[in-house]
Amino acid sequence: MKKKLLYGQVGGSLNAFIGGVHRVGIAFDGRAQLAAGCFSRDPAANRETGEFYGLDPERIYGSYTEMAEAEGKREDGIDFAVVTTPNNAHYAICRAFLENGIHVLCEKPLCFEVSEAEELKRLAEERGLLFCVNYSYSGNVLAKEARHLIRSGVIGDIINVNAEYLQEYLVDDVGAGDEAMVKLSSWRKDPAVAGISNCVGDIGSHIENTVAYMTGLKLKRVAALTDTFGQPLDLNANILVEFENGAHGVYSCSQVCVGHMNGLTVRIFGTLGAIEWVQENPNVLYVTLKGQPTQIYNRGMGYISPEAAAFSRLPSGHPEGLYVAFANIYKAFISSVLKTANGEPLTEEDRDYPGLDAGIAGVKFIHACVESGKRDAAWVEV
Amino acid sequence: MKKKLLYGQVGGSLNAFIGGVHRVGIAFDGRAQLAAGCFSRDPAANRETGEFYGLDPERIYGSYTEMAEAEGKREDGIDFAVVTTPNNAHYAICRAFLENGIHVLCEKPLCFEVSEAEELKRLAEERGLLFCVNYSYSGNVLAKEARHLIRSGVIGDIINVNAEYLQEYLVDDVGAGDEAMVKLSSWRKDPAVAGISNCVGDIGSHIENTVAYMTGLKLKRVAALTDTFGQPLDLNANILVEFENGAHGVYSCSQVCVGHMNGLTVRIFGTLGAIEWVQENPNVLYVTLKGQPTQIYNRGMGYISPEAAAFSRLPSGHPEGLYVAFANIYKAFISSVLKTANGEPLTEEDRDYPGLDAGIAGVKFIHACVESGKRDAAWVEV
């Protein structure tokens, strides 16, 4: 009976940012141990990172293919791989681990093409492997409470959605011409690495996922008004959306909105009530029933549903943040991997992490927005 | 040399709502006195209102035509008329007073047809008469400060606009079928009285005006996704906008968004900074310069520009609200009428009220949105 897991990581050397957040997220529950890695294409950074974490030198690999094969064959091979490289490498790496029988957690967006995303799904199903796409905001307790309340019918039928994700960090690119690519070093701005979209791909996709996670609604079509301001990829997008249930709404994402750091705000309006959640202040949730005062739900209080409270780690008023969201994605995913290894059945709580369907939906959304953007905001089916 | 004015009112009997707000707004500065009226089609209500305000019985008129003619001929006739009837009567009433040489202040939206609006403008210019369309929110001191800061270049070139006006008060109409018209008694829902739009006409038009007032930008085209939820007129609209300078944005207006009372929020994003103003909390203004902390401007403080501060009536921290916004519209309009009467030149401050160009822009915006809404959110020129 397995009690702990081993994992390996691709990307995420000591200097990188998001890879470290993954390692801390995993450490919260102490149920998985880093055992292998291919942390960087730079051999020195790769070795240094592996050594810092006390890895067996032979499990610090020079390439992800080597790693996937070797770990797939070891008796004590890693149980799952964590993929934290730039977007363009996701598909091939995930594929390699799946082909070697290893569960995968990959950063979002999942990959460039819808066909690739579907191929990963086919492969995972064929091999009976688990796959998580790290839409981390769904790890927040009150995002889960929003989902619980909406699915319980508290706000009635959804009739309008207003969601946004605004940042200011690329405002200097506006009108900066070719120099912007040089001046500001972000691979997100480079089509070769980031794919067909910068803004919609990086943050618009979080809007899509968070709304889908909370509401269960499927997007039918989008009309996206995008702005590149002279850069290769989009920096700003205002997107009309239509869901399969007929509800409408608007998604706004931007990297050029001064005054907004990482402003993901989701507002879901129903016939009986409404819900608002603001990622930057994730420990409260605004819930209003028709004709009644807005209520400020506080994570950690007794009125939070058991489904959401199962992921709450600190008493009310003790702020949880992004690291806890990551820890909660891993809490469900690691539970699922552990129970699968032990032949135990999975609960709803175990399955509460974003999987390949979420990943595929994200890639489709990005493609539809980019195509609509090119066609002067014409409607494009998702 | 005139020091005080006389005014008459059409609509606004004692039981009506907005007409009373106008009378209080005028009373703030004590420079105009109610002297005539045709307050209601109900003779009793009309008489009762006139008597309450101590009017000369012969100046309590049975019809606006009678009133316009009689007052136009009197030596001591009213200087301006205040039109606070439902929308469908605006055009004819305004026309009557203009034709009788009387300045006019009319509630918004100005009228049904663009041609009517332009005819009013032609008439006013021909007669040398002043005309105010009561987009009252521009009367707020900090809306004026936003305008001042933007026009001073503080936030650079405008690159994105995100504005909304959300209310919940008609959410019961969703799916209510024919009963909704009966159940909830608002003329705003009746095409015969409200015109071609309910939501865009009533509140979307305030977004259009407030953004135009603050930025000076002209709208080029709109793509409006509207929802009627089975009612004759729109209750919800998400609108992509493009300005003549090439900037994009989104306007959302709704009467079915639970949790929102009268939520007009305007956010203007520029290359150097951004501004946010929230009508429900009008005594603060959020100003952010690129890379800097957001600053909370407080009405009444020394750093407010003289242009805006000229309209501030209370010390900082003593909240001003809607009545003051009305008072400030009248402050400028009455100054203009007084000075015009006295042959004095008008200052920028005197002219700081919404005129016929604003009224025409509003009617055009409503038409463009309604047409786009009918054509599945296709782009329509404004």
Added chain:
Amino acid sequence: MKKKLLYGQVGGSLNAFIGGVHRVGIAFDGRAQLAAGCFSRDPAANRETGEFYGLDPERIYGSYTEMAEAEGKREDGIDFAVVTTPNNAHYAICRAFLENGIHVLCEKPLCFEVSEAEELKRLAEERGLLFCVNYSYSGNVLAKEARHLIRSGVIGDIINVNAEYLQEYLVDDVGAGDEAMVKLSSWRKDPAVAGISNCVGDIGSHIENTVAYMTGLKLKRVAALTDTFGQPLDLNANILVEFENGAHGVYSCSQVCVGHMNGLTVRIFGTLGAIEWVQENPNVLYVTLKGQPTQIYNRGMGYISPEAAAFSRLPSGHPEGLYVAFANIYKAFISSVLKTANGEPLTEEDRDYPGLDAGIAGVKFIHACVESGKRDAAWVEV
């Protein structure tokens, strides 16, 4: 049967601030007309003000004694007097009008000495006259709703009170020595005019009144730690309080707290719930029941009690501010004066204005705080 009243004003020339707010507040309901005044000791300012309001020249008086006597004798004399002079003149002026049989509304604090306050009460009762002390914040609809909820038992027994009134406008006086009196021209800083206290007298007294209004609790004793920072009167005070029911709390008032404009915040904690109201954003009220989410009450919504809603003038989300608070004080006071004149009985709603008991409590509170401040924050009975 009287339908309208006449009033006169002492103080409040056109250049003065608060006097004008009174006139606008009265104008909201159109039930009282300015008919007499002694607006300034400066004859020109006095005359100019009276003329602006179209007063009969013989009713523009050179002194308040003359005015009180003359108006008391006239057939068409004023029904009530509005006293808006600096503090030191309140007592004598109020006395003069009472002695001449005229109802009075006086700015707070009522007067310097407790004995004076009690004498005014004796006089008013003897003559059967009404008297309002303008603690204007109790005119806010949601201050009334707080009072209603507390008195209905919604928050249980009160166990702690935390209230503050913070301003920054005198921070330059700290350590400024004798120059401060000269440099900053406010009579509030001058003991000869303001009395024994600046900060506690001007704004601390508002805390005392607002808490008393909402809770009905009587103060038993105070321990006040006051700071003058080298000036003649207090600029800052932190005050422990004990109520007659045994509950404790703290009141903080200051004119030297940077970042606070006019920050009156009252928080009342009970065994079952709590209430928070913030004067600078008066259209919302925070209500929390034990173990439940905080609810944001919105003025104008259907769940507001009839007692409070009776004073609400605008739909929800249309901000009401200080002028409306004044209008509401006058709404009750004028109703009371009108009904008294007509021999009609007064309702609870009519009586909902601060009277002489509130005025006396305020003077006692100021005296107790000043004495405690001198005795190193020793307890002093109120």
Added chain:
Amino acid sequence: MKKKLLYGQVGGSLNAFIGGVHRVGIAFDGRAQLAAGCFSRDPAANRETGEFYGLDPERIYGSYTEMAEAEGKREDGIDFAVVTTPNNAHYAICRAFLENGIHVLCEKPLCFEVSEAEELKRLAEERGLLFCVNYSYSGNVLAKEARHLIRSGVIGDIINVNAEYLQEYLVDDVGAGDEAMVKLSSWRKDPAVAGISNCVGDIGSHIENTVAYMTGLKLKRVAALTDTFGQPLDLNANILVEFENGAHGVYSCSQVCVGHMNGLTVRIFGTLGAIEWVQENPNVLYVTLKGQPTQIYNRGMGYISPEAAAFSRLPSGHPEGLYVAFANIYKAFISSVLKTANGEPLTEEDRDYPGLDAGIAGVKFIHACVESGKRDAAWVEV
């Protein structure tokens, strides 16, 4: 040259709360590994916890004395001990580890008696050992920024302090008599375990520390009005404070204030500006300069000082919470232990954790408040 440390823990079995937060906090930087423990007096819980973390069975100790001695003697003994037991055990445990030459990090409040606290200091200095008292809130980046700004003179001389720490979780104890001790199982309410104070000891001490950390001011005396509501220890306290520089202020702490979860709010007022920080929303800091708009500082932005930014882990807008505050306390403490072990000099940044002086100040503050509370809020020297 040491690169990583070993640590042991006393208290903090798998079921306990705060002990787990410590382990996660340490895991953030991966520089210390759990190697020994005495996690519970319950042998099964003790063993289970040690096994979960894969400890060598002989390093799962039955008593802290055994642990301190054995670890002190081992070649590979722990570098530091983490003490996360209830208050009454702190002193003896800390003493045992110091006597065996092991650095200590202990939860707050440090111990019961001032003499004990001073003895720990004497012992640590004698042995050259490092000691951290876990006032975790000082680990927040913006608490550090507040300290930086204040010490840089940005807000001038401090003239008033207003700080509070409000919770609602014990409100049911009010008037509950003897049953409260039974009904609600918290050792904090039991004098035998918690010491002389519940509320001031648990949360008032955080106010004292946070203000001292930010301002560097020393408390001179306190006048504490405390409430037990029939329970053995205090549940509510309003405390006047005087600092050695002459500034005054008020601290309010409570466990019976409905609507407040964990509301530590600190406001420091100076002659030139003011600072406000709210623990429940720790990623923003409100900074106001005299006469200027309030600025909302955002953790992670370029304008944050290097001193504070050194502890920032996530980009702006990605919320950091309590776990990060713990991680930052450990970041400094572990750096100090590592460098001390390697004979390297410590930087200001390394020393940025609360030490024994902070611990002693906390014990003194609690004693002074309790004594003042017993003497009807008389002044007591700290």
